[in-house]
Amino acid sequence: MNDFYIILTASLVSASCALLGSFLILRRMAMVSDAISHAVLPGIVIAFLVSGSRDSLTMLIGAGAIGMFTTFLIEFFHKKARLQTDASIGVTFTWLFAIGVVMISLFAGKVDLDQDCVLYGEIAYVPLDVIITQSGINLGPRALYVSGIILIVNLLFILLSYRKLFLTTFDPAFASAIGISVTLWHYVLMGAVSMTTVASFESVGAILVVALLIAPAATAYLLTDNFKTMLLLACLAGIVASITGYYLSVWLDGSIAGAIASMNGVLFMLALVFAPHGILTKKFKAVVH
Amino acid sequence: MNSLVEFLSFTDPNVRYVAFGSVLLTASSAIVGSFTFLNKKSLVGDAIAHAVLPGICLGFLLAGTKNPVALIAGAFITGWISLVLVEFITTKTRIKEDTAIGLILSVFFGIGILMLTVIQKSGNAAQSGLDHFLFGKAAALTGNDLVTFGIVAIVLIAIVLVLFKEFSLLAFDKDYARSIGLPVKRIELILTSLIVLAVVIGIQAVGVVLMAAILITPAAAARFWTDKISVMFLLASLFGAISGLSGAFISYTAPAMPTGPWIVIVISTIAFISFFLAPRRGVISRFVRQANIRKTINDENVLKILYQLGEENQNFTIPRLPDEIISKRFYDTQVLVSILKRLHRHGYVDKNENRWALTEEGRNRAQRIVKIHRLWELYLTTYMHIAPDHVHEDADTIEHLLTPELEERLEQQLGYPKVDPHQSNIPYNN
Numbered sequence: 001m002n003d004f005y006i007i008l009t010a011s012l013v014s015a016s017c018a019l020l021g022s023f024l025i026l027r028r029m030a031m032v033s034d035a036i037s038h039a040v041l042p043g044i045v046i047a048f049l050v051s052g053s054r055d056s057l058t059m060l061i062g063a064g065a066i067g068m069f070t071t072f073l074i075e076f077f078h079k080k081a082r083l084q085t086d087a088s089i090g091v092t093f094t095w096l097f098a099i100g101v102v103m104i105s106l107f108a109g110k111v112d113l114d115q116d117c118v119l120y121g122e123i124a125y126v127p128l129d130v131i132i133t134q135s136g137i138n139l140g141p142r143a144l145y146v147s148g149i150i151l152i153v154n155l156l157f158i159l160l161s162y163r164k165l166f167l168t169t170f171d172p173a174f175a176s177a178i179g180i181s182v183t184l185w186h187y188v189l190m191g192a193v194s195m196t197t198v199a200s201f202e203s204v205g206a207i208l209v210v211a212l213l214i215a216p217a218a219t220a221y222l223l224t225d226n227f228k229t230m231l232l233l234a235c236l237a238g239i240v241a242s243i244t245g246y247y248l249s250v251w252l253d254g255s256i257a258g259a260i261a262s263m264n265g266v267l268f269m270l271a272l273v274f275a276p277h278g279i280l281t282k283k284f285k286a287v288v289h
Numbered sequence: 290m291n292s293l294v295e296f297l298s299f300t301d302p303n304v305r306y307v308a309f310g311s312v313l314l315t316a317s318s319a320i321v322g323s324f325t326f327l328n329k330k331s332l333v334g335d336a337i338a339h340a341v342l343p344g345i346c347l348g349f350l351l352a353g354t355k356n357p358v359a360l361i362a363g364a365f366i367t368g369w370i371s372l373v374l375v376e377f378i379t380t381k382t383r384i385k386e387d388t389a390i391g392l393i394l395s396v397f398f399g400i401g402i403l404m405l406t407v408i409q410k411s412g413n414a415a416q417s418g419l420d421h422f423l424f425g426k427a428a429a430l431t432g433n434d435l436v437t438f439g440i441v442a443i444v445l446i447a448i449v450l451v452l453f454k455e456f457s458l459l460a461f462d463k464d465y466a467r468s469i470g471l472p473v474k475r476i477e478l479i480l481t482s483l484i485v486l487a488v489v490i491g492i493q494a495v496g497v498v499l500m501a502a503i504l505i506t507p508a509a510a511a512r513f514w515t516d517k518i519s520v521m522f523l524l525a526s527l528f529g530a531i532s533g534l535s536g537a538f539i540s541y542t543a544p545a546m547p548t549g550p551w552i553v554i555v556i557s558t559i560a561f562i563s564f565f566l567a568p569r570r571g572v573i574s575r576f577v578r579q580a581n582i583r584k585t586i587n588d589e590n591v592l593k594i595l596y597q598l599g600e601e602n603q604n605f606t607i608p609r610l611p612d613e614i615i616s617k618r619f620y621d622t623q624v625l626v627s628i629l630k631r632l633h634r635h636g637y638v639d640k641n642e643n644r645w646a647l648t649e650e651g652r653n654r655a656q657r658i659v660k661i662h663r664l665w666e667l668y669l670t671t672y673m674h675i676a677p678d679h680v681h682e683d684a685d686t687i688e689h690l691l692t693p694e695l696e697e698r699l700e701q702q703l704g705y706p707k708v709d710p711h712q713s714n715i716p717y718n719n
Contacts (some may be wrong), residue, residue, distance in 0.1 A: 019636030022685075025384070025385070025388040027385055028385050028388075029387070030385075030387045030388040030390070030391040031332055031387045031390060031391055034335075034391050034394070034395075038498060071419075076330060080572050080575070081513075081564040081565075081572050081575075082570070082575075083509060083564065084326075084329055084331075086329055086330070086331040086332045087326055087331045087508075087509045089331075089332065089507055090331045090332060090334075090335060090501045090505045090506070090509075091502070091505065091509055091557060091560055093551055093559070094498070094499050094502030095499055095502070095553065095554065095557035097498055097499065097550075097553075098499055098502070098549075098550035098551075098553035098554050098557070099550075099554060101424070101545065101547060101549075101550040101556065102550045102551065104549065105545055105546060105547055107547075108545075128682050129331065139636075156467070164643075180357050207339070207395060207398050207498070208395060208398070208399055208402070210391055210394070210395040211392075211395035211396055211398075211399050213391075214388060214391040214395060215392050215395065217388075218384055218392050221383070221388075222382060222384070223382060226426055230395070233355070248403075249403070250438060252403065252407050253407060254402075254403045254404070254406040254407035254410070254458075255402045255403050255405075255406035257399070257402065258399045258400065258401070258402030258404075258405075259399075259403050259426060260399070261395060261396055261398070261399020261400070261402070261403075262396065262399050262400045262403050264396060264399070265392075265396030265397075265399065265400065268396070269336045269391065270376070272382065277382075279381070
């Protein structure tokens with residue numbers, strides 16, 4: 001049962017990340033999401049201090065705010081101080097991450113977080129933290145519910161605002177011409193990324209969530225030209241990597257999150273070689289001709 | 290204050306190791322990082338920093354001990370592989386560079402974490418301390434580390450000094466470098482190797498995630514103070530050294546504090562101060578300059594309207610009500626009055642109760658604006674063949690910008706014309 005809980009949680013997290021990641025890589029914002037995933041750390045510590053627990057709602061709000069702040073800061077340094085984008089991203093997220101690490105050491109007694117958890121999460125402990133009703137019925141792991149709700153929220157968000165997200169991604173000029181605010185949707189999407197990052201944080205940590213955001217989407221991008229198909233394939237790739245990654249980690253007796261990220265890399269390599277326009281296919285066509 | 294004196298006297302050998310080690314690391318990373326910054330490859334440093342982790346584990350697995358040569362060699366190999374892969378994915382597929390960087394960075398890091406956890410559970414006693422690479426261990430630097438860092442730092446700085454011209458040329462104009470016969474590929478190879486080397490030793494001080502900061506933040510800060518590349522490099526290494534020293538000092542006074550993150554907080558603070566306060570390029574000075582330009586444009590526009598009102602009556606000194614100005618061009622009354630008051634202070638208009646009239650000085654300045662506007666319209670229609678009804682907006686911009694030298698050349702080129710394309714008179718000083 002524990003295996004099942006871990007795989008299911010990882011799959012739910014992966015699916016959320018894959019959906020958002022598909023938009024991110026097409027908007028050329030992969031590194032902004034990388035920055036946000038690091039920058040939410042101080043937000044998480046503050047939320048811990050305020051609520052005194054891993055109360056998910058406070059944390060999601062705190063993270064959403066910090067994520068938007070990061071996005072704003074990157075834009076501000078780029079537009080107002082004319083700092084080149086890559087440097088603007090690098091300076092902003094390392095600063096916020098450093099503050100987060102210092103805060104963890106500062107409030108070590110009060111904050112139930114350690115540096116390892118920050119880097120690669122502790123998905124192995126998911127089955128231990130269960131919700132038990134007052135009458136004593138075990139409802140299953142808390143993380144499962146959190147990641148399930150986040151996936152539903154993300155699905156609803158993408159279904160309801162699909163047209164706006166689609167247009168601002170592929171044709172921002174046209175979108176603003178028909179009155180859709182590109183800036184607004186930029187920030188809304190970043191808010192969603194921050195919340196998903198934080199919800200995934202306990203399970204996979206700050207850096208590996210980047211693998212879940214980018215890798216499945218990049219794999220899917222190699223396989224199709226249709227955006228809706230890409231969203232589906234990305235989810236599928238994320239889930240396959242979660243399942244195979246889990247068994248890889250059991251076999252090697254190592255970090256589950258690390259193994260899932262590694263499997264995401266393997267899937268991407270497979271797509272790179274065997275995709276319709278992949279390396280092998282090109283070679284094969286050349287030989288046939 | 291006492292602890293500062295104690296710290297700076299460097300009597301405690303541990304303080305010496307930590308302080309000198311941190312300074313060496315941050316200053317040499319800052320120098321190498323300045324080239325990544327100028328090449329607009331800041332995030333590549335981040336990718337290498339994450340990608341060396343599996344290499345370090347690999348080096349450990351092969352050597353069986355934490356032999357620094359094995360670890361650095363392993364790190365070097367995977368750091369390089371990551372760069373080659375990013376390059377390959379960007380050029381051979383439709384995936385963009387930022388996605389490729391993020392992908393390689395996170396997947397390599399994942400592989401590294403997987404290997405690290407496997408090693409930790411393997412029971413090999415020698416593995417303890419490998420996780421220093423994740424968060425750095427600047428506070429625990431020893432004499433041996435210092436020797437290694439010192440040698441690497443000297444090698445880095447020496448190579449940068451020898452190849453400074455070549456590296457700079459590549460950062461600014463690669464095509465030119467190629468055309469004068471420089472071996473561009475080979476120089477890039479050396480530069481990338483230097484970055485990998487800087488990362489490999491740097492992550493021992495600040496850890497994987499924060500490595501990008503000590504590479505690029507000093508350069509980003511230094512860029513705001515100067516346009517000269519040599520000054521920029523000196524400043525970047527100085528900023529790096531200051532942050533390294535402060536980080537060491539903070540963890541000396543508060544041992545529970547992690548050195549690496551503090552180094553990054555100090556260097557980021559220096560960077561933010563530079564972003565805002567630096568002369569010319571800083572946010573504040575930029576803002577002041579823009580506000581001044583806006584003031585000048587507002588002033589000149591109001592003067593121009595007063596002049597145009599004067600043209601209608603062939604009398605430029607008739608006092609005008611604010612509403613008469615607003616009838617020509619919309620202003621908020623209060624804004625307009627504040628502009629008029631400023632013009633009054635500078636002697637361009639006279640005030641008589643609520644009426645305002647151009648002074649001699651004001652008339653001259655306004656006349657010049659009107660003249661440039663009309664000359665420019667004529668220039669655009671005659672030389673650029675733009676329709677007369679399309680030239681007004683462009684002239685509205687240029688009238689505030691044209692220098693007296695250009696103004697004179699424009700007059701000569703057009704032969705001191707009498708009227709503009711709309712048959713308005715072009716006024717000259719007689």
